[in-house]
Amino acid sequence: MKKETQIISVGRDKKWTKGVINPPVFRASTMVFDTMKEMRFATKNRAKGEMFYGRRGGPTHFAFQAAIAELEGGVGTALYPSGSAAISGALLSFLKSGDHLLMVDTAYEPTRDLCDKLMAGFGIETTYYDPMIGAGISALIKPNTKVLFLESPGSITMEIQDVPTLASIAHQHELVVMLDNTWASPINSRPFDMGVDISIQAATKYIVGHSDVMMGTATANEAHWDQLRENSYLMGQCTSPDDVYLASRGLRTLGVRMQQHERNALKVANWLKSRPEVDHIRHPAFDTCPGHAFFERDFTAANGLFSFVLKEGDLASVTALVENMQHFKMGFSWGGFESLILGVFGIDRIRTATQWDSCKPLIRLHVGLENPDDLIADLEAGFARFNQALK
Numbered sequence: 001m002k003k004e005t006q007i008i009s010v011g012r013d014k015k016w017t018k019g020v021i022n023p024p025v026f027r028a029s030t031m032v033f034d035t036m037k038e039m040r041f042a043t044k045n046r047a048k049g050e051m052f053y054g055r056r057g058g059p060t061h062f063a064f065q066a067a068i069a070e071l072e073g074g075v076g077t078a079l080y081p082s083g084s085a086a087i088s089g090a091l092l093s094f095l096k097s098g099d100h101l102l103m104v105d106t107a108y109e110p111t112r113d114l115c116d117k118l119m120a121g122f123g124i125e126t127t128y129y130d131p132m133i134g135a136g137i138s139a140l141i142k143p144n145t146k147v148l149f150l151e152s153p154g155s156i157t158m159e160i161q162d163v164p165t166l167a168s169i170a171h172q173h174e175l176v177v178m179l180d181n182t183w184a185s186p187i188n189s190r191p192f193d194m195g196v197d198i199s200i201q202a203a204t205k206y207i208v209g210h211s212d213v214m215m216g217t218a219t220a221n222e223a224h225w226d227q228l229r230e231n232s233y234l235m236g237q238c239t240s241p242d243d244v245y246l247a248s249r250g251l252r253t254l255g256v257r258m259q260q261h262e263r264n265a266l267k268v269a270n271w272l273k274s275r276p277e278v279d280h281i282r283h284p285a286f287d288t289c290p291g292h293a294f295f296e297r298d299f300t301a302a303n304g305l306f307s308f309v310l311k312e313g314d315l316a317s318v319t320a321l322v323e324n325m326q327h328f329k330m331g332f333s334w335g336g337f338e339s340l341i342l343g344v345f346g347i348d349r350i351r352t353a354t355q356w357d358s359c360k361p362l363i364r365l366h367v368g369l370e371n372p373d374d375l376i377a378d379l380e381a382g383f384a385r386f387n388q389a390l391k
């Protein structure tokens with residue numbers, strides 16, 4: 001079955017929906033039981049979808065968890081109040097003082113800060129590695145290395161990793177392999193077939209899809225599900241059923257939204273490629289993007305998020321480009337229906353295992369669901385302002 005078909009029916013078990021189409025909001029903290037027997041049964045089965053206490057979730061959560069687990073291809077999904085909480089929840093569920101973590105150099109910046117600021121203080125050591133390291137990862141594995149963390153494509157600079165090679169070497173050393181899979185969403189790759197143990201989504205992005213909810217998911221395979229679920233529960237991680245409802249509503253249209261984001265972004269990227277100001281395109285579907293061959297092999301489609309590098313430019317000229325756009329708004333995050341633009345400076349500050357040439361400015365776009373011709377006209381006007389400011 002194709003993923004677009006699957007997302008229509010996932011998580012719609014009548015056990016949770018009572019027959020209505022989309023799982024409704026079921027609000028709860030306390031459950032009351034009539035008998036000791038019922039209470040003991042719920043306690044014993046609290047991790048298996050029996051209502052027990054609000055923090056463990058209710059039908060709205062169970063339905064959405066089942067949906068994401070099935071789409072990602074794992075056995076269970078833990079929910080978190082943000083993508084960042086899913087990352088910290090997964091890492092802290094498997095790392096303790098004295099352990100060593102291998103973290104991709106192109107990780108989402110707050111993930112890097114978590115390692116350098118919070119986890120370092122807990123006595124967890126991090127080594128950053130080049131996203132293109134491939135089989136070279138084995139030289140960085142130490143006796144106390146416990147987790148290999150990937151993010152593919154990398155944040156901002158979009159390098160695509162050789163996930164199957166990295167995962168298979170990690171497993172020879174019994175590491176837990178975690179992947180920030182947000183760019184692929186749950187429909188454009190098969191993380192568990194590539195050897196990933198825990199696949200993380202910032203559901204805030206394409207799953208929610210409407211820029212109005214923060215949420216994260218971490219999906220585990222059989223071997224890692226119990227530990228992920230229990231430790232995340234111990235850290236008090238839970239989500240509001242209203243937010244989960246919106247995420248599961250967003251999920252139903254993920255297939256068509258992704259197709260349109262991809263089509264629009266490819267049109268914009270192809271236009272950018274012909275611009276004299278542009279050095280190269282960092283879109284996984286373009287051969288100028290590092291790891292492009294892994295994109296071709298491991299992903300079924302792209303989406304609306306990519307970057308491009310300018311031949312030259314300074315703060316003033318890039319500012320002239322990105323300010324006063326009609327459709328591309330300046331803001332963090334991505335994955336909603338709207339277009340966004342970021343002029344990114346200081347990439348060298350958030351890279352330690354690789355080098356980034358900061359002389360050439362990078363622009364990141366999230367191409368939304370507007371008509372791409374309007375977006376191209378918007379960028380064309382932006383380049384006119386850019387060239388004016390460069391003079």
Ligand SMILES: *Cc1c(COP(=O)(O)O)cnc(C)c1O
Nearest residue numbers: 082083084108180182202204215
């Ligand atoms: C946005 C993002 C996150 C964090 O998600 P939040 O919900 O904003 O905390 C993590 N990883 C990637 C790749 C992201 O783009």
